[in-house]
Amino acid sequence: MSSESCPLCQQNPATNTTANFDIWLQCDTCSDWYHAHCLKIDNVDLIEKFYCPPCQVQHDKSVRKSSRSSTRLNYADLNEGTAAGDERIWQRLLQAKQFQNNTFPRYTADQISIALFRKTGLREPLIIEKNEPELGMMMPTNLTVTQIAELVGRDRPLEVIDVATQSEITSWTLGRWADYFSNPVRDRIRNVISLEISGTALAEKITRPQVVREMDWVDLAWPKDAKERPKVQLYCLMGTKDSYTDFHIDFGGSSVFYHVLSGAKTFYLIEPTPKNLKKYQKWSSSPDQSVTFFGDLVKDCYSVELRAGNTMFIPTGWIHAVYTPEDAIVIGGNFLHSFNAATQLRVYQIEQATDVPIKFRFPYYKKLNWYALEKFDEWLREKREFSYFELESMAVLTVFFANSVSEEGKMNMTIRHKHDIPDTIEDPLGLTKRVLENSKLALLSSDIELPKTKKKTMKKKRVSRIKRELEEEDEFDEELEEKLKKDDDDDEWNPNEEYSEEPEVNNVNIPMNPMSTKKRKVNSNNDISDEDEDSMGTSSKKTTLHLKRKRSGYACGSNASQKEGNTSTSTVKQRLLELMGQTLSEPIVEKTTHSGKNKHLLYGLSAMQGWRLTMEDAHCAELDLEETEASFFGVYDGHGGSAVAKYTGESLHRHVRSSEYFDKKEYIRALTDAYLKIDKELAEDQSFISDPSGCTAVTALITPDQKSIFVANAGDSRAIISSNGKSKPLSFDHKPSDPKESERINNAGGFVEFNRVNGNLALSRAIGDFEFKQNNTLPPEKQAVTCHPDVIEHTITAEDEFFVLACDGIWDCMTNQQVVNYIRQQLAEKTRLEEICEQLMDHCLSPDNDGGGVGCDNMSVIIVAILNGKTEDEWYEWMKSRTTPKKDALGNDIEQKEE
Known part of the structure; x- marks a missing residue:
């Protein structure tokens, strides 16, 4: 066609030495052909639809496209020649x-x-x-x-x-x-x-x-x-x-x-x-x-x-x-x-x-990322030293690939091709699991220099992200510039945040560790069943037990073994551990076990880390509370770190004894006063300003005259007593879904979403957790999350056998009566209390870490025998005689029911 002329050839003689008369454009309306040179178009690839000059009268200007996602100057300007005059517009x-x-x-x-x-x-x-x-x-x-x-x-x-x-x-x-x-x-x-x-x-x-x-x-x-x-x-x-x-x-x-x-x-x-x-x-x-x-x-x-x-x-x-x-x-x-x-x-x-x-x-972007993951695996096996940033990259890349591949189902060549998985990687999911696990261990086993987090100021009023996005205009209108200028709340990116499927809203979605997608539930028969989570990471059934993670800020830190460091950097470490997931590939089943006795009481206690990355529980057992003949026991279940739980375990009983109300025998006020004081003490301690952790606290004070037990509780750890084989609750869990708790949360300016405080914390009372105690116009007991305990008094009777304090790692797996029955069955064999504690935790330990939920928690148990004038041997014999199963008319065992 180069020898032919177009309708514009007479108007545009060839004067440009770079003209190309071999390039033609056909009008999308009349089908006439034109030289690109005569149209003064350098690159025909930029044209989406071409209308010749006569047809432009009816169809407006030609439509140009760009190799980028949008245009830079209107094609009409270019066609009219105005763009050339604006060369220096930039x-x-x-x-x-x-x-x-x-x-x-x-x-x-x-x-x-x-x-x-x-x-x-x-x-x-x-x-x-x-x-x-x-x-x-x-x-x-x-x-x-x-x-x-x-x-x-x-x-x-x-x-x-x-x-x-x-x-x-x-x-x-x-x-x-x-x-x-x-x-x-x-x-x-x-x-x-x-x-x-x-x-x-x-x-x-x-x-x-x-x-x-x-x-x-x-x-x-x-x-x-x-x-x-x-x-x-x-x-x-x-x-x-x-x-x-x-x-x-x-x-x-x-x-x-x-x-x-x-x-x-x-x-x-x-x-x-x-x-x-x-x-x-x-x-x-x-x-x-x-x-x-x-x-x-x-x-x-x-x-x-x-x-x-x-x-x-x-x-x-x-x-x-x-x-x-x-x-x-x-x-x-x-x-x-x-x-x-x-x-x-x-x-x-x-x-x-x-x-x-x-x-x-x-x-080759995805393939290169796979090769990098393979290299990470090699480096981790060599036990090299890594920076925080390198371990973070390992975790992010692992979770990203594990999620995308696991969604596809069984591995085949189609999936390998879709995700550009190199042939050298025989087991892609195995690789992701291995790198994730080894990077966790590398993070926990070394003193890594961590970047400091920026302290953020609290805003008086915060509109939810979902509400903000619903209010945004879909189109990029003239008001958008002003909106975006004002919208400079540069929150840090949460790689596990849920994002809209709408491209304009979406940034990126790197979900939680896909190896943790199910929760496990124990029914009344101790059978464990799997239950899928919905898209928000919460169960569709109200009875489903929540994960151990009480809040989205992450648990990091062992109990006594944790090295105390800069609290702002520990927050960064917790965030990385959150991304990596909360469970180990194999549980740590070594236990911390103690026992003790005096003439009134006999106790055994044990604590186990289990599947969790770190141990966050703390406990306390004081048979003679500062030489008063009173006894004190406590279990403190940490979350978001171990610092608050550890401090509380070391200090709370001292606050009880030093309270002015203790000597007045006003034990309810003494316990309440101690809880409030330790929370205030932590809040005023500079080393805890940026610490995100908190803990539950369930404590039992046995009065010096041995006539009463006062149990104080804040959170969802629990205390029960066995009286003639029947369980009786000595505390009640504090959950945001409870109407009274929810009312207090709302009155303090918070909200309950997905049965969590502000959609975050799965319990409504705790020591620490100061981000939920920011309403300066309210006293401590009226904050969204309060440390104020409920206190129950129990008068000791001759039928009382023992009482139990334990964290929710036990109660998530067994009911109150099941725990009593289990302990009594072991006592029938004259098993020591501390051994029963160990066996009880092993019984509750999940066989795998699927879901990271029930049976995968830290566990702490204290069993306290009420001797009632008996010696230790006499009490064990007494319990053995009382635990002989009762028979019905048909000779079947009669199981004790909960009170």
Whole structure:
């Protein structure tokens, strides 16, 4: 068709030496053909629908498409020729804006090392002023674009960006670009940002910084003998004066090293906070993207100027635009690494949600992540030392892959292909489980330097995320900019947060550990059954028992064995443990067991960590409370850490004895006073300001005259007494679903959602948990979560045999009467109390960690025998005689019923 003329040939004589008369466009209405040159269109790939000039009268202008997710300038402007006049619109736009002065660190070459990134996590951009030998980077000097063309190949196809329209032109070669760049008279401002040069003669003159080579997953994990590999490690960028690249995130959340060989560059950088990424996703998918400057939509946009010789590292996920104040040549490269896999995956899923074309994605992305996971497995088996950031990346990547693969069902070739699982990985799910477990152990067994968390101020009024999103407009209207400006609540990202399926709302969804998707329930017959959770992670049945995790802030820390450290950093560690999951691959069944006696009482106690990562329970047994002949026992079930439980176990009984009400024999007031005082003491202790932990407290005070037992309880640990084989409750669980508890929570400004305080804490009374005690207008007993105990007095009778204090790790598995029956059966064999405690915990221990719920908790039990004037041997004989099973008329055993 090149010899034919089109309807516009007479109006547009061939004067452009680059004209291409072999490219035609057919009108979508009348089917007439036109030369692209005569239409003044450089790239026909940008046209979605073409209407010839006569047909435009009825159908308006042609519709252009873009390789990006939205347009930069209206195609109508380009067709009318107005875009050419706006070539320098970006320069004028940027000059009219105000940007934050950056405070990014400047380093010398000898300061850049893996050790630095293990400490900082490479979370903010950094600049190296000079390329010195210590950086381990080699760069060519005095390099020109003409030399680049010769070294790479003048015939190399090249994608060129038309700056005014931010559109791609694909018909160029590197030789043509060199001619254009060398010509001082340029018809348009153009830019090259995607020339990958690995394997070329130019690449032989370049060595990437040593630290990049030491952390790049392609270098570390990709098989050396593989025929194909991601080619993203070396780019040559060439921009003419006034070039501009609009805001974007480097593919796959990859980080970038960026060295300016000649000229200058100005970067406009935005931190990838959850809010900013959500705004970016919405902006990049909006039809109004071309008329909205993204820097106006965020709180802080930083400018950084680079000159020849400068090197900058742009970390994972940073949103940035680039302006070229003078002709510039830059060498850079992209790399994925082990210090921020969470944001890397987050950017990947934003690309998924916004349908970024494959050609603009990180090549072999999922396969490289699998290889990285395989490398993690190798490193963990070698017992290397890791930073917090590396262990976090292991956990995030493991959970991400485990979830996506486990959803598919049985492994087959189709699933392997879908998830780009390398052939070298025979058991993908086994790999994820192994890495997750070993990374947990690495975190728990080493003193890792942790990043400090930022202390956040409480807001007077908080609108729920769901409500906020329902109120948002679906379209990117003119009010959006103002909304986004005001919406600068940059909460930290929770990788387990539920997200909407709507792309505009969705950021990324990396769910909880898929190895923990079921809860286990014990029925009245002690049979354990599985029950699926709903999408919110709670059971659809009200009777289902909650997981051990009382709150979404995570449990971390052993009991007496835990090393006490900085509370703000321990919070970070807890957050990572939450991501990793709460259970071990094998339970820790070693027990802490004690026994004791005086002339009135005999006791045995035992505690076991079980399936949990750490031991958070504490206990107390004082036969003679500071020489008063009173006795005191307590079980303290920790959550969110062990610090509060440990402190309470060491101190609460002392507060009881020192209370002014104790000597007055006002024991209910003495116990209540002690609970309130210890909570206040913790709140005023600087070392507990940032501690997220709390604990239940169930305590029993036996009066000096041995006539009464006073049981105080706050939380869902429990006390019972066996009287002639019948269980009698000495405490009642405090749950948010209880009407009285719910009323107090609501009156304090909280709410109950999914039977949890503020949708978070699964009990309504506790010591500690100060985030739920923030209403300064109310006394302690009226806070949403209060430490104020209920106290029950029991008068000891001749029929009373023993009483039991235990955490919910026992009561989740057995009823009150089942516990009494079990203990009495063991006493029939004259088994010692401390041994019964151990056997009771073994009986409740789940055979596996499926679901991380019932039978997977820490467990603590105290059994106290009431001697009533008997000796120890006499009491055991008495209990043996009382536990001979009673028979009905048919000779069947009669089981005791609960009172």
